[in-house]
Amino acid sequence: MKSTAVLSISLNSQARTALYQQLQAALRQLIQSQRLRPGERLPSSRELAQVLEISRTSALKAYDNLIAEGFLLSLPKRGIYVSDNLPTIDLCGETSRPTDNLSPLTLAFDSVADVRHFPSRQWAACLRRSWLNPDPGLMMGQHPSGWPAFKQQVADYLRDLRGLDCSAEQVLITAGNRDALTILVQALLKDDTPIWLENPCYVQMASLFALLGKPARAIALDEQGAIVPDGCFGMAVITPNRQYPLGTVMSPSRRQDWLTQQQVMAKRNKPLWLIEDDYDSEFIYQGRAHVPLMQLDGSQSTFFVGSFSKVLFRGLRLGFILAPPAQVQRLKDSQYFLGSSSALGMQPALADFMLGGEFASHLRRMRRFYLNQRDLLLNTLACLTPWLTFEKNTGGMHLVAYLKSPWQTLAKDGKAWDAKVAERAEQLGLKLNCLSAHYFQGNPISGFVLGYSQLDETQMKYAVGLFKQCLQEVLSSSA
Structure with missing residues (x-):
């Protein structure tokens, strides 16, 4: 029987x-x-062309x-x-049939939620x-700041998962982090008030x-997390729990430095608003998350920001400000x-999903799944140590692999070496997320963010x- 999977193919003539x-x-x-399995028959070239x-x-x-290609x-x-x-791959990740044919991007080391494991039936029941x-x-x-029952579930979730002493009245539902940051800027900052952002960061x-x-x-940033700039006031967006993209967990002493800076600047009548992005707190594999800065701040100058798109599915477009x-x-x-x-119509469904325990169950399942995925990637990357260094991360959905010192300088054409590797990877159908692209100032470090x-x-x-083929081709001759 001919496969029908080819009917899902969409081509762009432009x-x-x-x-x-x-x-x-x-x-x-x-x-x-595996949507097309070994032995399945495909349409003839004439039939495929017509379809x-x-x-x-x-x-x-x-x-x-x-x-x-085989x-x-x-x-x-x-x-x-x-x-x-089919073309096989050994434990070092080498393809048995390398090809130089150019192709559009087909694979990526992504770090978005794996929707294949999303409990669709339970979600459909919640919607109904x-x-x-x-x-x-x-x-x-009529609920611009969020549906009250959903806000209560978010407050309960933050109290149970993150230990925040909060109420539903403190919760504002947003369409995600960009929406949250826009609201905070408009509400808190004057025209001449500076904004501070970790470097590197999510460049958007x-x-x-x-x-x-x-x-x-x-x-x-250093090994303890974000360093408090001298005289820092205005708004600072920081990720104490797990910095993106580096994965650094802010130390207790560095957290205290930020709280002390708030107190110092308040006495000078120059408030420091801390925006605590609780990135990846749901997926911690070793130890426990630190107490949020907001819980420790007695000056009421810290805001807690998060999103459900990362843990459920990208298209949900629901987040919050506490x-x-x-x-x-x-x-x-x-x-x-x-x-x-924010998606007001989705809020009752997610409230039901959380109230019935499906949300907590899904988080537990995905925590185990992502931990197994991390270990699989670490094992598979072992053959790339001639070019890369990397460590076992203690949480999240990605790790960082740094290029070794010979490739931390710029190439002769002025490009970072990770960018040159990524260019070759794109030609082979692999999308690589370059660490250097996450710096918006200063000299970038070269490496790769691997979801x-x-x-x-x-x-x-x-x-x-x-990936190995690209590293060999681009870097071996330049060492």
């Missing part, structure tokens, strides 16, 4: 990449993800290349089949229950502040002025094989 290359990469990905509305020449060329077999008078003996008899105020959009945050007319100043009691109203005024952009949440064992070994 893209720079040739259609046969797009098709070749899409078919390879279907095989690697995808492309030329038969493009279909034939994609098939021919995949036959040459992914497909052409059996005379029978048709095209997925090979029973929560909308059988909906709150009229919900349908009329630096871009957001620049777009808001508030270019960020850099906070340096504000000190004295600052709640000014944030509500800011949110009302800007217009609420392990999305790839199964076969895909991960294949991706590491491509």
Whole structure:
């Protein structure tokens, strides 16, 4: 029987990449993800061309290349089949059939939630229950800071998971971190008030502040976390629990330095607002998360920010701000002025999901899953030590692999070496997240941010094989 998986293929005729290359990469990905299994028959080149509305020449060329790579077999008078003996990958991640064919991106070391393990049936039941008899105020959009029952669940969650002594009144529901930061900037800062941001960071945050007319100043990092800049006041966005992208956990003494700086600047009538981004606190594999800065701050100048997209699914677009009691109203005024952009209709479903215990169960399952994924990646990366150094991380959904010292200087063309490796990887169908790209000021460090949440064992070994090929080609001749 012919496979129907090819019906999911979508090609872009406006893209720079040739259609046969797009098709070749899409078919390879279907095989690697096991949506096309060994022995399955594919449509003929003529049928495939008609279904995808492309030329038969493009279909034939994609098939021919995949036959040459060993992914497909052409059996005379029978048709095209997925090979029973797919290209194999050894424990060092080397592909048995390396190819120089250019292709669009098909694999990535991503760190977003793995939705394959999301409890869809339970979620569907929550959606149904929560909308059988909906709150009229919900349908009329009368809860700009969030649906009250959902805010209560968020407060309970933060109390149970993070030990925060808080109430539902302190919670404002947002569309995620960008929305939260926009609200905080509008509510707290004057025109000449500086914003401080860890360097490196999630670079879209630096871009957001620049777009808001508030270019960020850099906070340096060391092994203890974010270093308090001299005379720091205004707004500082920090990630004490697990810094992104470096994964550093802020030490107790450094946390106290930030709280002391708040007190010092308050006496000078220059408030320091701390925005505590509780990144990756849900997935800790060793030890326990530290007490949040907000819980330790008696000045009511620290805000706690988080998102559910990272732990559930990216398209959810729900997050929160936990504000000190004295600052709640000014944030509500800011949110009302800007217009609420959170998904109000999803809030009753997530409240039901949390109240029934499904949320906590899902977190426990995914914590075990991501821990296994981390160990798998660490084992698979062992063959890359001629070029990279990396350590076992104690939490989160990614680790950082640093290029060794010969490649921490810039190349002759002025590019960072990680960027040059990533360029070659893109040609082979692998997307790499360069550490140097996360610096918005100063001299960047070269390395790679390697997420392990999305790839199964076969895909991960294949991706590491491509990674090794790129490191060999780009770096070995330059050492």
